[in-house]
Amino acid sequence: MREASFLPADPPRTGTLVLWGDPPAPTGSLGIAGGPGGVVRPEPVRLVEIGDALPLLLAADDTAAGSVLFWAAAARTALGLVARGRLLPGVTAGGWDAWRAGPLDAADADRLRALAAAMPAQARAVPADGTLLPAAAPLVRAFVDAVADHLPRSGDGPYAGTAPVAVPELRDWAAEAAAGVDAGVRVSLRLDGLRLDGDPAGRLRLVVQVHALHDPTRLADLADVWSGAAVGFGPDARVDALRAVRRAARFWAPLEQLLTRTVPDEADLDDVDLADLLDSGGAALAEAGISVHRPRDLTSLQTQVVAGGAGRGPSLLGTDPFRLDWEVALGGTPLTPDERDELARSHRPVVRLRGEWVLVDSATRRRAANPVAPPVPVAAALGAALTGEIDLDGTRVAVRATGRLAELREKLTAAPEPDAAPDGLTAVLRDYQLRGVGWLHRMTSLGLGACLADDMGLGKTVTLIALHLRRAALGTGATLVVCPASLLGNWEREIGRFAPGLAVARYHGPDRALGAADVVLTTYATMRLDAEVLAAHGWGLVVADEAQHVKNAGSGTARALRTIPSPARVALTGTPVENDLDELWAILDWATPGLLGTRAGFRRRWSDPIASGDTDAAARFARLIGPFLLRRRKSDPGIAPELPRKTETDRPVALTPEQAGLYAAVVDDTLARIAAADGTARRGLVLGLLTALKQVCNHPAQYAHEAEPVLAGRSGKVELLDELLDTILAEGGSVLVFTQYVAMARLLERHLADRGIGHALLHGGTPVPRREELVDAFQRGETPVFLLSLKAAGTGLNLTRADHVVHYDRWWNPAVEDQATDRAYRIGQTRPVQVHRLITEGTLEDRIATLLETKRALADAVLTGGEAALSELSDADLAELVGLR
Numbered sequence: 001m002r003e004a005s006f007l008p009a010d011p012p013r014t015g016t017l018v019l020w021g022d023p024p025a026p027t028g029s030l031g032i033a034g035g036p037g038g039v040v041r042p043e044p045v046r047l048v049e050i051g052d053a054l055p056l057l058l059a060a061d062d063t064a065a066g067s068v069l070f071w072a073a074a075a076r077t078a079l080g081l082v083a084r085g086r087l088l089p090g091v092t093a094g095g096w097d098a099w100r101a102g103p104l105d106a107a108d109a110d111r112l113r114a115l116a117a118a119m120p121a122q123a124r125a126v127p128a129d130g131t132l133l134p135a136a137a138p139l140v141r142a143f144v145d146a147v148a149d150h151l152p153r154s155g156d157g158p159y160a161g162t163a164p165v166a167v168p169e170l171r172d173w174a175a176e177a178a179a180g181v182d183a184g185v186r187v188s189l190r191l192d193g194l195r196l197d198g199d200p201a202g203r204l205r206l207v208v209q210v211h212a213l214h215d216p217t218r219l220a221d222l223a224d225v226w227s228g229a230a231v232g233f234g235p236d237a238r239v240d241a242l243r244a245v246r247r248a249a250r251f252w253a254p255l256e257q258l259l260t261r262t263v264p265d266e267a268d269l270d271d272v273d274l275a276d277l278l279d280s281g282g283a284a285l286a287e288a289g290i291s292v293h294r295p296r297d298l299t300s301l302q303t304q305v306v307a308g309g310a311g312r313g314p315s316l317l318g319t320d321p322f323r324l325d326w327e328v329a330l331g332g333t334p335l336t337p338d339e340r341d342e343l344a345r346s347h348r349p350v351v352r353l354r355g356e357w358v359l360v361d362s363a364t365r366r367r368a369a370n371p372v373a374p375p376v377p378v379a380a381a382l383g384a385a386l387t388g389e390i391d392l393d394g395t396r397v398a399v400r401a402t403g404r405l406a407e408l409r410e411k412l413t414a415a416p417e418p419d420a421a422p423d424g425l426t427a428v429l430r431d432y433q434l435r436g437v438g439w440l441h442r443m444t445s446l447g448l449g450a451c452l453a454d455d456m457g458l459g460k461t462v463t464l465i466a467l468h469l470r471r472a473a474l475g476t477g478a479t480l481v482v483c484p485a486s487l488l489g490n491w492e493r494e495i496g497r498f499a500p501g502l503a504v505a506r507y508h509g510p511d512r513a514l515g516a517a518d519v520v521l522t523t524y525a526t527m528r529l530d531a532e533v534l535a536a537h538g539w540g541l542v543v544a545d546e547a548q549h550v551k552n553a554g555s556g557t558a559r560a561l562r563t564i565p566s567p568a569r570v571a572l573t574g575t576p577v578e579n580d581l582d583e584l585w586a587i588l589d590w591a592t593p594g595l596l597g598t599r600a601g602f603r604r605r606w607s608d609p610i611a612s613g614d615t616d617a618a619a620r621f622a623r624l625i626g627p628f629l630l631r632r633r634k635s636d637p638g639i640a641p642e643l644p645r646k647t648e649t650d651r652p653v654a655l656t657p658e659q660a661g662l663y664a665a666v667v668d669d670t671l672a673r674i675a676a677a678d679g680t681a682r683r684g685l686v687l688g689l690l691t692a693l694k695q696v697c698n699h700p701a702q703y704a705h706e707a708e709p710v711l712a713g714r715s716g717k718v719e720l721l722d723e724l725l726d727t728i729l730a731e732g733g734s735v736l737v738f739t740q741y742v743a744m745a746r747l748l749e750r751h752l753a754d755r756g757i758g759h760a761l762l763h764g765g766t767p768v769p770r771r772e773e774l775v776d777a778f779q780r781g782e783t784p785v786f787l788l789s790l791k792a793a794g795t796g797l798n799l800t801r802a803d804h805v806v807h808y809d810r811w812w813n814p815a816v817e818d819q820a821t822d823r824a825y826r827i828g829q830t831r832p833v834q835v836h837r838l839i840t841e842g843t844l845e846d847r848i849a850t851l852l853e854t855k856r857a858l859a860d861a862v863l864t865g866g867e868a869a870l871s872e873l874s875d876a877d878l879a880e881l882v883g884l885r
Contacts (some may be wrong), residue, residue: 004068004123006056007047008142009162011096012594013149015142017053017071020045050150054079067122074140076113076613078147083109085287087148088174089159095168096156100145107186107308109213115141130521153597184234186211187222188291189246191298192266203397204274206687207266208258210241211294223265251288252281273347278361285377298350300359301343307381307680308403324374324390327366327400330354331757335368344369378530379594385409386627387620391597392604411442412627422469422754427462427498432639436463439630441470444541444568449591451547451571453631458639459827460572461494464543467570468519469499476568477540478518482543482561484546485523486762486797489772491545495519510767523768524549531560539566550590551583553599562590574819576629581607584625590627646825648835650849651724655697655840662703663696663843675792692846697840698744698809705743711751717808717838718751724836728804729784735804740790740811748787748808758782763789775799790820799823803831808838810845 002021009015048056057072065070081087081101088102103752104112124133150162158165190207210225211220213562220230222245234240245264249255252272253347258264282292294300306327322867328335328343330353335343339353351358367373373392376384384390385401386409401409403794413723419438421429425560429437436452440463443450454460462661468479481491488506495504505517508526512536521841527534542564550558569591585602588595593615595600609617632639655663670689675686695702701709711718721737729733742763752759758781759775777788779801786799790811802824811817825833839849 002068003065003125004071005123005125006071006139006143006146008146009141009593010092010094010145011098011149012096012100012142013050013153013162014164015146017048017050017057017118018045019048021065041186050146053535054147054150065122066120067125070118070120070123071113071143075147077111077115078144079151079612081144082148082151086289087152089170091167091171095166095171096164097167097170099149099152100143101141101148104289105286107184107213107290108289112140112144113137116154117760132801136801145384149187155170159633161405162802184213185225185237185240185244186213186289187241187248189248189285190293191269191295204265205268206277208214208241208245208264210237212237215264216652218438221265223263226263226265229816230255248285248290251290252277253256254281271348271350275362278349278359279363279662294359298359299330299356301335301364302332302399303327303364304329305373305384305392306400306402307405308401321375321377322405324381324392325373325375327372328368328371330356330358330366340368340371354818355814379592380597380708381405381593382412383597383624386412386624388623389620391601408446411446412448413549416442416630419466419470420471422466424469424499424501426500427466429462429466430459433459433463433466435630436460437466437470440464440467440570443628444471444570447567449569449571449575449588449593449628451573451587451591451795453573453576453629455574455822456634459698460574461491461545461599462498464570464572465495465499467501468541471568474520476876477538478520479541479543480534480537480539480564480566481519481521481543481545482524482527483521483544484549485525485768486771486793487545488521488523488768489775490798491519491521524561526559528557529565531563534541535564537661539564541570542566542567543570543572544587544590547573547587547590548575550585551586553582553586553589558586558590562593567640567747574822581610584629588625588628591871595624595628625869644828644829644832646833646835648837649823650837650839651720652841653845654721655843656714658700658714659696659716659840661849662700663693666692666696666703693739693844694809697843698739699747699847701747702741702744709747709750711747711754716840720746720750720838721806723757723805724806725752725785728855734781734784734786734806735780735787735800735806736788736799736802736824737806737808738788738790738793738817739808741791741809742789744805744808745787745789752785752787757785757819759785761787762793764792767776788820788823790816795818797823798826798828800826800828805833806838807836809847810837810839 002019005018006492007016007018053309054075057075060068060072062069071530078101081104084781086101086103086108087099087446090098092098119140121133121135124136124139132455153160153162155161158167158170188209188211190209192205192207206554208222210220210222210230210233215232218232220233222241223229225233225241234597242264244259245255245331249259254269254276256265259427261267273281277292290724304327306325307322328340330339335353343351343353343360345729346360346365349360351360361789374389380390382405384399385405388399389396414858416435416439418431418434419441421427421434423439436454437880440450440452446469452460452463454463464481471479483491485508492504493508502518504519504521507514507520507522507530512526512530514520514533522530522534540562544561550561553556571587571591573587576587582599585599585607587597589599596606606617606621637774660726666689670692674682674685675687686787692703699709699711699715700706701711713719725735737745738749739748742765745761745763749759749761760778762771762774766774774783774786775797777783778799781801782873805821805824807817821833821835825835837849839845
């Protein structure tokens with residue numbers, strides 16, 4: 001397992017991550033201190049610049065070495081500091097411009113200390129002349145500063161460009177900007193309420209406290225530090241504390257009165273200063289890393305929003321907004337109307353309530369005087385009830401649901417109950433399908449949308465047919481099903497089989513027309529063209545099958561689908577998230593508009609925090625979407641126990657001499673051109689290189705676009721495919737062969753015809769009626785080999801006749817391959833399914849297969865960004881990825 005350590009540098013952003021171990025990828029050789037017995041030993045290492053190191057570290061999973069996981073934790077800590085604006089300008093020892101992390105509050109300092117204490121020896125194994133490892137704490141701080149120095153740069157010149165700039169003349173300015181930050185102490189402020197009982201006016205004083213950075217348990221009032229009564233502080237503690245107070249005064253002006261005192265230890269606060277501290281001053285100090293502590297004998301009021309709901313009944317698809325009311329409480333008990341009036345009349349920041357002195361900021365006073373909060377849409381109110389919080393004017397506020405909203409929340413969070421099979425359904429539904437019908441009926445009856453995200457092959461189609469029958473008995477109207485063209489026939493057959501009493505019509509083709517029908521089927525392409533016609537029809541339910549087709553909310557298809565009104569919407573997909581949470585937002589925002597907020601707000605509140613490892617945000621998000629998304633997998637206990645086993649095998653295959661020579665030539669030629677290009681031109685060359693190499697691995701004729709190709713004897717993959725087909729067909733089996741390239745599928749079609757093997761080919765250009773004929777013929781056993789375009793046939797089709805699946809070339813996202821495999825491995829399959837992935841040894845495919853298997857650094861980039869992510873690799877990393885071995 002590859003290990004990692006860090007080499008600091010001046011300026012910090014030029015520091016490097018050092019990787020070594022197995023597998024080696026040397027870019028140099030260094031003496032590494034930290035071997036057995038602490039000896040120095042030579043190691044081949046790879047040096048990675050901090051900008052390239054961050055994606056590698058953030059993508060590390062539990063299989064990574066402890067040293068890698070340590071630096072990944074340090075990287076997340078550094079990113080958190082930068083995200084919170086904890087940045088200070090500085091001038092390095094060498095006179096270079098540099099940003100560094102700071103100021104650090106108590107929690108930040110504790111976190112860095114905990115990291116240093118947990119540092120494994122390998123994480124600080126660096127080139128050394130002796131046998132001693134470097135100290136952990138300075139190394140952690142150097143890494144955090146390296147990240148802080150790298151991230152803010154996006155221009156030219158000092159503190160903006162990446163190139164080091166000598167700025168020795170700015171050293172005094174930088175020192176003044178950071179005055180008190182790098183001292184051996186930090187300060188906090190304590191509101192002292194000891195004078196309250198003896199002072200009818202209820203005035204407070206502000207006391208300065210001093211914390212020793214080397215010992216977080218060492219705390220004393222500044223007066224004791226100044227007099228020498230406090231022990232455990234260094235000889236410079238008085239000067240350091242004075243600098244820290246001077247710095248604090250820059251962030252909150254009333255502290256300037258401390259600087260006029262002989263001992264800057266405390267100050268009396270009048271009402272104006274205290275009110276300012278409670279409203280904005282405390283926030284400004286907190287941003288500067290200076291905490292303000294309130295005494296125990298001084299109580300604060302709690303505010304939250306109460307949402308109950310009334311009116312025409314909740315529906316996310318268009319109702320009156322929900323009314324919100326501010327609730328102000330003391331000690332958990334809401335204030336009475338008289339107490340609210342008393343609080344509203346008071347203009348002081350310290351008020352006597354129920355025999356206690358209470359701090360009151362201006363916002364709380366306004367909420368007491370005017371308890372009516374701005375109304376919000378039903379979707380936002382429901383989301384608040386589920387998560388327990390809501391964003392109002394950019395502030396996150398606690399929510400207490402009452403009345404109808406609380407009742408609705410209880411209904412939505414209850415476990416789905418099985419629904420009785422509706423009249424007119426000829427299928428015998430499994431228990432999990434009955435639960436799915438009950439859940440969908442509950443959601444749609446409430447006027448809410450839903451996403452049924454069961455694994456491919458678990459019967460989403462028959463579940464929706466049952467839902468339609470259940471709703472039709474209540475007179476809800478016709479159902480519109482929008483699906484890929486390849487699934488029109490499947491829907492029509494399934495409805496005819498399981499609900500023969502329903503009238504079904506296709507709205508597709510040149511002579512399409514809307515008529516009277518219980519269920520209307522159309523394609524995404526037709527819907528996009530005829531959105532106005534379909535929107536004018538009164539639908540009782542709109543269903544988006546294979547809803548990942550609208551995962552891009554900005555696409556014309558997704559926009560058109562949103563224009564078709566309906567009191568209920570259901571999304572069907574086996575992969576609600578293929579790449580990132582934005583896709584889930586697009587699907588749920590169609591099904592339940594407004595639930596997740598705007599796309600930008602969703603990223604800020606949910607997507608970005610979850611991606612950065614915020615487990616609390618992930619838990620709140622799960623509570624939010626849980627009622628609206630039902631996800632069952634084949635591997636879940638009791639879901640599909642009758643499914644046979646599935647065996648997946650990587651089939652390594654050697655390149656032919658022709659392929660190997662062609663592969664090496666393409667790599668050498670293109671890498672040379674990539675090295676001389678930049679920007680968009682470079683990215684285009686990288687993507688072209690990846691495509692060309694995959695085509696070479698498939699067959700030289702595909703890469704060369706040969707009009708009359710000779711196919712036999714030129715491709716290792718074709719030879720292996722021939723061997724597999726001979727065995728499969730001899731045993732009476734049937735096989736699906738997926739490729740992402742239609743051109744390759746046509747070459748295979750020609751090759752199979754030359755060999756006299758029965759086959760069929762389905763791709764995106766195959767007309768819908770012909771697709772259905774091909775699927776039916778395969779299911780009847782008339783065609784043993786089915787060649788399929790991955791994009792056109794990777795979802796929706798029921799091809800359980802196949803007991804073998806061959807992935808001729810690799811896709812960048814394993815989830816897409818899994819969907820394709822599920823054409824055969826689904827409910828109705830009675831035989832074991834064998835999956836074969838053909839991988840050319842020593843090539844790009846080989847490395848991608850390994851990365852996808854281990855999900856290490858680059859693998860996650862591939863999973864989230866595909867080939868586009870690879871286009872951002874450095875020249876050295878790209879050469880390592882594509883080089884022939």
